[in-house]
Amino acid sequence: MIELRNVTKKFGNFTAVDGISLTVQKGEFFGFLGPNGAGKTTTIKMMTGLFTPTQGEIIINGYDIAKNPIEAKMTVAYVPDQPFLYDKLTGREFMYFVGGLFKMDKKKLKLKIDELVEHFEIGDWVDKRTEDYSQGMRQRTTIAAALVHEPLSIIIDEPMIGLDPRSAKIVRETLRKKAQEGVSVFMSTHSLPIAEELCTRIGIIHNGKLAFVGTQEHLELHKQQYDGKFESVFLELTK
Amino acid sequence: MLVLLHILKFKFISFIKTTFDFRFVTIVRGLGSLLVFGGFSIVAYFLSYEITKFVLEQSRTGLFLYHRFISMLLFVFFMSVNMGNIIVSYSTLYKSSEVNYLFTKPVSFTGIFVLKFLDNFLYSSTTLFLVAFMVLLGYGTYFGYPWYTFLGVLVFVLVPFMFLSACLAVLVLMSLMKIASRWGFRRVMMGLAGMYFALVFFFFKFSNPIKLVTQVNKYYPNVDNYFSQFDPGFVKYLPNNWVADFLFFMARGEVKFALPYAAILILVTLAMFVICMLVAYRFYYRSWLVTFEFQAQSNSLQAGRRMKMFDFRKESILPPQMESLLKKEYFQFFREPSQWIHLGLMTVLVGVFVLSVRNLNLGLRVTNVQTLTYLVLYAFGGFLTCSLALRFVFPFISLEGKALWSQISAPLDLKKAYFTKFIIGLSLILALAVIVAISSNVPFVRLSQRRPLLLWFGIFSAFWTSLTLVTLNLGFGGYFANYQEKNPIRVASSQGATLTFLFSLVYLIVLVSIIILPLLQYFNSLFIFSQFDPRVLVIPGTIFGVVSAALTAFAGVVGLRSLQRDF
Numbered sequence: 001m002i003e004l005r006n007v008t009k010k011f012g013n014f015t016a017v018d019g020i021s022l023t024v025q026k027g028e029f030f031g032f033l034g035p036n037g038a039g040k041t042t043t044i045k046m047m048t049g050l051f052t053p054t055q056g057e058i059i060i061n062g063y064d065i066a067k068n069p070i071e072a073k074m075t076v077a078y079v080p081d082q083p084f085l086y087d088k089l090t091g092r093e094f095m096y097f098v099g100g101l102f103k104m105d106k107k108k109l110k111l112k113i114d115e116l117v118e119h120f121e122i123g124d125w126v127d128k129r130t131e132d133y134s135q136g137m138r139q140r141t142t143i144a145a146a147l148v149h150e151p152l153s154i155i156i157d158e159p160m161i162g163l164d165p166r167s168a169k170i171v172r173e174t175l176r177k178k179a180q181e182g183v184s185v186f187m188s189t190h191s192l193p194i195a196e197e198l199c200t201r202i203g204i205i206h207n208g209k210l211a212f213v214g215t216q217e218h219l220e221l222h223k224q225q226y227d228g229k230f231e232s233v234f235l236e237l238t239k
Numbered sequence: 240m241l242v243l244l245h246i247l248k249f250k251f252i253s254f255i256k257t258t259f260d261f262r263f264v265t266i267v268r269g270l271g272s273l274l275v276f277g278g279f280s281i282v283a284y285f286l287s288y289e290i291t292k293f294v295l296e297q298s299r300t301g302l303f304l305y306h307r308f309i310s311m312l313l314f315v316f317f318m319s320v321n322m323g324n325i326i327v328s329y330s331t332l333y334k335s336s337e338v339n340y341l342f343t344k345p346v347s348f349t350g351i352f353v354l355k356f357l358d359n360f361l362y363s364s365t366t367l368f369l370v371a372f373m374v375l376l377g378y379g380t381y382f383g384y385p386w387y388t389f390l391g392v393l394v395f396v397l398v399p400f401m402f403l404s405a406c407l408a409v410l411v412l413m414s415l416m417k418i419a420s421r422w423g424f425r426r427v428m429m430g431l432a433g434m435y436f437a438l439v440f441f442f443f444k445f446s447n448p449i450k451l452v453t454q455v456n457k458y459y460p461n462v463d464n465y466f467s468q469f470d471p472g473f474v475k476y477l478p479n480n481w482v483a484d485f486l487f488f489m490a491r492g493e494v495k496f497a498l499p500y501a502a503i504l505i506l507v508t509l510a511m512f513v514i515c516m517l518v519a520y521r522f523y524y525r526s527w528l529v530t531f532e533f534q535a536q537s538n539s540l541q542a543g544r545r546m547k548m549f550d551f552r553k554e555s556i557l558p559p560q561m562e563s564l565l566k567k568e569y570f571q572f573f574r575e576p577s578q579w580i581h582l583g584l585m586t587v588l589v590g591v592f593v594l595s596v597r598n599l600n601l602g603l604r605v606t607n608v609q610t611l612t613y614l615v616l617y618a619f620g621g622f623l624t625c626s627l628a629l630r631f632v633f634p635f636i637s638l639e640g641k642a643l644w645s646q647i648s649a650p651l652d653l654k655k656a657y658f659t660k661f662i663i664g665l666s667l668i669l670a671l672a673v674i675v676a677i678s679s680n681v682p683f684v685r686l687s688q689r690r691p692l693l694l695w696f697g698i699f700s701a702f703w704t705s706l707t708l709v710t711l712n713l714g715f716g717g718y719f720a721n722y723q724e725k726n727p728i729r730v731a732s733s734q735g736a737t738l739t740f741l742f743s744l745v746y747l748i749v750l751v752s753i754i755i756l757p758l759l760q761y762f763n764s765l766f767i768f769s770q771f772d773p774r775v776l777v778i779p780g781t782i783f784g785v786v787s788a789a790l791t792a793f794a795g796v797v798g799l800r801s802l803q804r805d806f
Binding site: 088098 | 539544551552554558559562566567571640641642646651652805
């Protein structure tokens, strides 16, 4: 479970995230939408310990990320918007590296890596250095590495960028399956159709504040007020 | 040509915008830099002035020998600039994304070459220019140079000298790329390292400074004369000798004898630049293509699948996080040519130093001379430690790059990640510093009929300076981290790195200053056969310990805090 309590992030005089509160329950697939610069990535970076909130609390599976960062991070998988990898490591080595940081048993880790390499169709590329990878292959490797330790929550920022249709489908199905297994998924995306297709609840952030949070049913009600399209709701809320 | 000017214009605009940034933080940082650079310049000036005065007035070495020592220093300087440029040029000419971009645009290959070559030269040599100019200023003030002479020497002697070294470096690099496509990259690099080792070794072997000193001193007190008949034949073809002879004749006020040396230097430099352009015209693009072959060879599937030493798949006795961090650092280092090649070359230089100094015959049992010799060797060891720490430890955190997210978002105490880097850096630097300390103390142990006091002091000092300099470079490397820059050499020559280096040198100067008195007393007691009172070590030892511990603690806090910043 992920819980944000009145979270604010300021950079000097600029407030990037302004008092956000929301909860993502176990097994829930939460879609986090918003225009460019709205505060999506900043929120996610605070949830994963990359940014320190100026104010508020973030509780990940019962642990405050500021007070108990190690325990909180042990339960979560993070996939950043840009799949930066260590250029000189192979994909397999990167996955072993991440598994090691999560203190995984080597035998279990090996089995998990083999399974993920097959699942994400990384193939022979896994034994080549990541400096030669395409954007899509980097993205697949990053997602696979994030899942090696069987997380309780997944925080994923723009997962479909750079993926070919087949890979995008694999990622979508994987995330959906994880949510069905009881993992809480927090996904930031620009793609309204993907959010509509996958998410059980949706939040729209605009100028650092939550402009909308609701289930698909709530969204349906909003859509009726316009022309029945999610796009129109989104454009109106982020005007 | 117009295209080149167009690119230069935008590079200049970008430079101006980043330099004249009037945000509070940037202004404070700028003022800090100014303070350190200014302080360092003043220290370099006074040191140069005082050394010149000491050598010529106190130890009465004479103009000729002094300028031959300068020539030897210039040889080392030339080789350092040369090797530095080979390694930096490999990154800037062959591995830069800017070059990849420019090759897709209608810009000539020679144009791109000139652009990157100048970029490389100016970027990596700015600090060296500053140091060289301040040393020249101190030296020239002693001889009463008028102000325009300083500018003349800088523009017409120092700049061509360094430029020649840089030209030679890119010529060697382009030839290497050509040969390496046939013989293999690693083999050719090993050959290059061997060649440099041989060059430095034979230069000092055939220059034979001790023999030269003995021959010149036979003419004492007429030691200001020009004794070129004692020079081995080959030195007159070396640019360091042209500069030294130019300075020698200028010091004697014989401008008409000095100018031909400057003229030769300028002409040879121009010729070398033209040769560079011609070679670049024919080979630059082709040699650039070769780098892709290297990459494909080094990144083959077979190589990736092969079980390697320290392979991630192997079981380890270390805790998993420590194992992961150590193995990552190992592979990142040894798969980056600019890292292992530079370390190899530095190790070769240390090897040359160890071999040269091990059998050093100290000769004279004169307190001042032995104190000065000891201080020079001690300062060299410290300088080497500074350079190694700057080159290999300072970029440590920056080289994590944007992939650092994987550690920050993992259940990892970042102190552990920091400590791992510290241990790796310290092991490397300490090992080399101790080797240098032992080898440079051996001649003094011989001189003192096997009294080991200086040897123990050398090892103790090497330990503390390594510890302090590694912490300083790691901490400041974190504070000034640039996660966008993938080239370790550019990180190590950034403004933050330069500041750290100057800070390290100030620390080194403090250390050298506090050991002067105890050393004088030690050698004095040694030569008059009296008992050395170890109590004289208490105050310098305390200052040494306090300064080192304070710097270590300060830099450690700065470094750890830098990792806790927003990423």
